[in-house]
Amino acid sequence: MGKTQYYIPVGPIHPALKEPIRVEVEVEGEKIVKVDVKRGFAHRGIEYMGMKRNAIQSLYLAERICGICSISHPYAFVLGSEKALGIEAPPRAQYIRPIIAELERIHSHILWLGVIAHEMGFDSLLFWTWKGREKVLDLLELLTGNRINYSVFMIGGVRRDIKESQIKAIKDTIDFYRTFTEEMKNVFLSDPIYKARSRGVAQLSKEMALKLNVCGPVARAAGLRMDIRQDNPYDAYADIGVKAIVPQDIVGEAKGDAYDITLVRLYEIEQSLDIIEFCVENMPEGKIMAIPNYVVLLSRIKKKAGESIGMHEAPRGEVVHYLKYDGTRDGPAVWKVVAPSYNNINTWGSLLLGAEVADIPIVVAYIDPCLCCNDRIAVVKNRDGRVIDYSLIHKKAIEKTMRVKRELGVRE
Amino acid sequence: MGKLYNFKRSLWVFHASGGSCNGCDIEIIAALTPRYDAERFGIKLVGSPRHADVLLVTGAIPRDFADKLRRIYEQMPDPKAVVVVGNCGTTGGVFYDSYNLVGPIDEIIPVDVYVPGCPPRPEAIIDGVVKAWLKIEKLEKQLEGKE
Numbered sequence: 001m002g003k004t005q006y007y008i009p010v011g012p013i014h015p016a017l018k019e020p021i022r023v024e025v026e027v028e029g030e031k032i033v034k035v036d037v038k039r040g041f042a043h044r045g046i047e048y049m050g051m052k053r054n055a056i057q058s059l060y061l062a063e064r065i066c067g068i069c070s071i072s073h074p075y076a077f078v079l080g081s082e083k084a085l086g087i088e089a090p091p092r093a094q095y096i097r098p099i100i101a102e103l104e105r106i107h108s109h110i111l112w113l114g115v116i117a118h119e120m121g122f123d124s125l126l127f128w129t130w131k132g133r134e135k136v137l138d139l140l141e142l143l144t145g146n147r148i149n150y151s152v153f154m155i156g157g158v159r160r161d162i163k164e165s166q167i168k169a170i171k172d173t174i175d176f177y178r179t180f181t182e183e184m185k186n187v188f189l190s191d192p193i194y195k196a197r198s199r200g201v202a203q204l205s206k207e208m209a210l211k212l213n214v215c216g217p218v219a220r221a222a223g224l225r226m227d228i229r230q231d232n233p234y235d236a237y238a239d240i241g242v243k244a245i246v247p248q249d250i251v252g253e254a255k256g257d258a259y260d261i262t263l264v265r266l267y268e269i270e271q272s273l274d275i276i277e278f279c280v281e282n283m284p285e286g287k288i289m290a291i292p293n294y295v296v297l298l299s300r301i302k303k304k305a306g307e308s309i310g311m312h313e314a315p316r317g318e319v320v321h322y323l324k325y326d327g328t329r330d331g332p333a334v335w336k337v338v339a340p341s342y343n344n345i346n347t348w349g350s351l352l353l354g355a356e357v358a359d360i361p362i363v364v365a366y367i368d369p370c371l372c373c374n375d376r377i378a379v380v381k382n383r384d385g386r387v388i389d390y391s392l393i394h395k396k397a398i399e400k401t402m403r404v405k406r407e408l409g410v411r412e
Numbered sequence: 413m414g415k416l417y418n419f420k421r422s423l424w425v426f427h428a429s430g431g432s433c434n435g436c437d438i439e440i441i442a443a444l445t446p447r448y449d450a451e452r453f454g455i456k457l458v459g460s461p462r463h464a465d466v467l468l469v470t471g472a473i474p475r476d477f478a479d480k481l482r483r484i485y486e487q488m489p490d491p492k493a494v495v496v497v498g499n500c501g502t503t504g505g506v507f508y509d510s511y512n513l514v515g516p517i518d519e520i521i522p523v524d525v526y527v528p529g530c531p532p533r534p535e536a537i538i539d540g541v542v543k544a545w546l547k548i549e550k551l552e553k554q555l556e557g558k559e
Contacts, residue, residue: 042431045510067435130445148435
């Protein structure tokens with residue numbers, strides 16, 4: 001008997017992956033028998049840098065956690081900061097924020113639809129969906145001044161107003177996407193090849209989804225009714241009454257596979273269009289910033305202490321930011337980010353086990369992984385290859401402080 | 413743009429993403445899709461550095477990733493050119509004081525073209541690749557002269 005098990009390393013740089021991550025699988029014939037995921041290649045230490053800068057600078061840093069969710073992270077950041085500092089955004093700003101956030105959801109979902117088509121080897125579909133995606137980027141550029149990284153949110157409001165002339169452009173874009181989504185539904189949901197490649201692939205049962213703590217469209221595709229906009233509404237979402245989109249409402253039952261998640265994402269684009277339409281029609285008049293002067297805002301932040309959690313439903317799931325202001329400096333004293341991909345990557349291990357090699361790209365891509373979002377920690381190993389844990393780092397930090405104090409001759 | 417005489421084939425591009433935030437990465441893909449359509453010039457993304465002419469690097473480079481980037485650069489055949497896309501690869505950008513990033517990319521591998529912006533527009537990325545093309549053109553001429 002010869003060798004039957006083979007080891008395939010994928011990544012950190014690999015044509016199927018757009019970002020650095022390493023997936024190590026062992027295969028027997030076509031079947032995968034062992035999986036290991038190694039992450040942490042994109043760790044930049046953003047939280048640490050944010051805790052040294054002031055709150056407005058940290059907001060721009062939050063935007064650059066992820067270039068695709070470049071509204072979701074600032075949204076969670078400003079919600080958390082406003083709650084901690086006791087600032088409330090004016091009503092008009094609370095209606096402008098969901099418009100930008102939902103436009104981002106549309107562009108992110110269309111991006112995913114193209115990527116999943118590409119992973120199935122359906123490149124013409126990738127080009128067609130991405131051609132349609134340019135329209136929403138044009139609108140975002142008109143409203144915010146940039147295609148990606150919009151810098152439009154601020155603690156206590158938004159930085160740019162939506163003018164009367166821009167509302168016509170928003171309405172035109174909504175009309176365009178109503179027909180484009182219908183066309184996409186036709187292509188994705190009734191195409192026999194797409195159905196054959198996605199039905200039953202990456203199937204996640206309801207129990208499994210609960211056990212693995214998944215969130216966002218992955219959880220909704222498995223039939224769980226969870227959506228922060230529904231469970232814990234904020235800003236204008238409280239007036240709209242968003243309902244989580246689950247496959248059992250659309251086709252009767254939730255299977256939780258790659259086909260169902262396509263269904264959920266396509267219907268969420270329509271939901272986003274409804275939300276934008278509602279916000280545009282019911283937008284109140286008034287100010288867009290609670291404290292328009294940044295110097296005043298920073299001095300207010302410096303005097304206030306408090307802690308809070310800001311949550312937002314990003315296109316990929318829930319983004320949670322924990323913020324603590326201690327009243328001594330003008331930035332966050334503690335900042336912790338939890339991104340949706342961190343939960344969703346847990347599905348890879350159990351879904352890849354027993355799958356075929358050809359399904360790897362679909363299983364990897366179906367959660368829409370965002371690695372720059374989730375690499376929030378660096379694991380440090382000592383020379384023997386042992387992982388250094390938190391208590392040892394803490395002990396070393398105390399030792400170093402004592403040593404520095406001795407060297408400098410600090411007397412207490 | 414000068415005339416291209418020596419480089420008589422399509423330009424193949426390999427994309428390596430370091431600690432990028434994905435912003436530049438999706439703009440690179442957008443540059444290939446129908447609105448901007450870089451493929452009509454013969455510019456194509458390929459899956460391996462071993463048959464690529466131009467290396468596109470996005471993002472600041474984490475400590476873990478520096479030796480991998482160096483290996484990718486060494487695997488590419490001559491003549492080759494490196495294009496850095498985005499602010500954080502060019503200077504460090506907003507991440508200038510991070511503990512896990514190893515400086516701008518030109519401290520790790522030689523860089524020919526910088527495309528600043530956060531993220532740069534697809535037109536700017538195509539312009540950067542064309543600049544790299546002109547550089548490869550020159551290198552190819554030198555190689556021919558040697559033979």
